[in-house]
Amino acid sequence: MDSQARLAVVTGGSRGLGYEVAKSLIANGDRVVIVSQDIARAKKAANELGCESQCVDLADLDATRKTFELIQSKYGVPQVLVLAHGVMSEKMSKTLRTTTQEWRRVMAINLDSVFVAINTICPAMAQARDGRVIIFTACLGRMSGPGNAGGLAPYRISKAGVNALVRNLAHETGLGARGFLVDATCPNHTRTDMGGPDAPRSVEEGAKTAIWLATREFDPAKDKTGLFWEDRKTIDW
Numbered sequence: 652m653d654s655q656a657r658l659a660v661v662t663g664g665s666r667g668l669g670y671e672v673a674k675s676l677i678a679n680g681d682r683v684v685i686v687s688q689d690i691a692r693a694k695k696a697a698n699e700l701g702c703e704s705q706c707v708d709l710a711d712l713d714a715t716r717k718t719f720e721l722i723q724s725k726y727g728v729p730q731v732l733v734l735a736h737g738v739m740s741e742k743m744s745k746t747l748r749t750t751t752q753e754w755r756r757v758m759a760i761n762l763d764s765v766f767v768a769i770n771t772i773c774p775a776m777a778q779a780r781d782g783r784v785i786i787f788t789a790c791l792g793r794m795s796g797p798g799n800a801g802g803l804a805p806y807r808i809s810k811a812g813v814n815a816l817v818r819n820l821a822h823e824t825g826l827g828a829r830g831f832l833v834d835a836t837c838p839n840h841t842r843t844d845m846g847g848p849d850a851p852r853s854v855e856e857g858a859k860t861a862i863w864l865a866t867r868e869f870d871p872a873k874d875k876t877g878l879f880w881e882d883r884k885t886i887d888w
């Protein structure tokens with residue numbers, strides 16, 4: 652990897668939206684490390700993309716912390732962290748119907764691992780005053796607008812938690828004034844394994860706002876961070 656290039660760590664990089672983000676960042680000249688679970692899929696993706704890979708079950712929070720420590724010691728402090736992993740909850744997962752096991756599975760992967768990844772690797776990014784974090788959330792996790800009418804409780808609430816984490820962390824780190832940016836983005840319904848073949852958006856369309864957030868010029872005097880982005884525009888939480 653070119654040691655002069657920015658380092659970007661992309662979770663969920665083995666397929667879907669994370670793969671698309673990794674591909675674009677590599678084309679942009681960044682060094683990329685993808686993080687995912689399935690070893691064979693990760694190796695295939697890394698070979699296709701020409702990048703490094705690390706495998707971990709992000710539901711295992713101790714293993715997640717060790718993996719992000721390893722990434723930092725092996726590759727250095729990243730300038731970009733894109734958290735594009737995630738799982739959908741089971742169809743019958745209304746609050747009164749879901750199980751503790753399903754609740755914990757989705758919360759661990761979609762929310763707890765986001766905290767652990769950030770808590771492990773972002774202190775050095777914030778200290779370097781050169782870091783941007785982009786997290787894939789979902790409109791299903793919003794507290795306003797269409798689509799927040801119940802159902803899929805573990806998924807929706809995990810994404811609402813991600814939204815709160817982004818807002819909280821942005822305030823804790825000076826809302827971009829100290830060179831550390833953190834934003835949430837919803838790709839909208841996209842044709843991936845999660846979104847299914849009939850979703851209206853291509854992966855290119857679904858990934859483009861995250862790629863823009865990872866590469867945009869940022870002037871703290873006029874640009875904003877700590878927000879929820881869709882199609883490069885901010886929307887209410």
Ligand SMILES: NC(=O)c1ccc[n+]([C@@H]2O[C@H](COP(=O)([O-])OP(=O)(O)OC[C@H]3O[C@@H](n4cnc5c(N)ncnc54)[C@H](OP(=O)(O)O)[C@@H]3O)[C@@H](O)[C@H]2O)c1
Pocket residue numbers: 662663664665666667668669686687688689690692693707708709710734735736737738760787788789790837838839840841842843844845846847850
């Ligand atoms: N697609 C949509 O319509 C849509 C809409 C709104 C929001 N989103 C959000 O966008 C993000 C990306 O979604 P996608 O559609 O690209 O999903 P996807 O195609 O299903 O890919 C999921 C990715 O997450 C990784 N992953 C899942 N569980 C993991 C675990 N326990 N440990 C490590 N890695 C794990 C997978 O790795 P493996 O390959 O190793 O399994 C894979 O790389 C997610 O946060 C999702 O909630 C998607």
